[in-house]
Amino acid sequence: MIRVILRILYYVVIFWIVIKIILIFKKKKEDERKHPFFKYGVDEHYQKDKLVKDNYCNTYIPQGKAISLNYDGQLLYFCSEECRDKFIEALKRKHNN
Ligand SMILES: [Zn+2]
Numbered sequence: 711m712i713r714v715i716l717r718i719l720y721y722v723v724i725f726w727i728v729i730k731i732i733l734i735f736k737k738k739k740e741d742e743r744k745h746p747f748f749k750y751g752v753d754e755h756y757q758k759d760k761l762v763k764d765n766y767c768n769t770y771i772p773q774g775k776a777i778s779l780n781y782d783g784q785l786l787y788f789c790s791e792e793c794r795d796k797f798i799e800a801l802k803r804k805h806n807n
Pocket of ligand 1: 764766767768788789790793
């Protein structure tokens with residue numbers, strides 16, 4: 711009887727570990743989606759709650775919610791995709807002049 715219980719316990723532990731691993735991978739994927747350049751290790755000071763400045767509208771947003779853009783090897787942050795796109799547009803205009 712004890713052996714049966716031990717076996718069940720063993721499977722429960724294995725199952726729990728597998729779930730944990732899946733959750734870690736899911737979290738990592740989510741981070742990569744939010745920060746396309748995060749996976750390259752450009753920003754080694756990443757902190758979800760750290761405030762970063764929007765390079766276009768100059769507001770401050772938590773890094774975890776910011777849209778990042780790798781510009782000339784430097785990570786820039788934006789409060790929204792709209793701000794990021796406007797910033798890129800402004801850069802293009804600057805280059806054309
Ligand atoms: Zn903005």
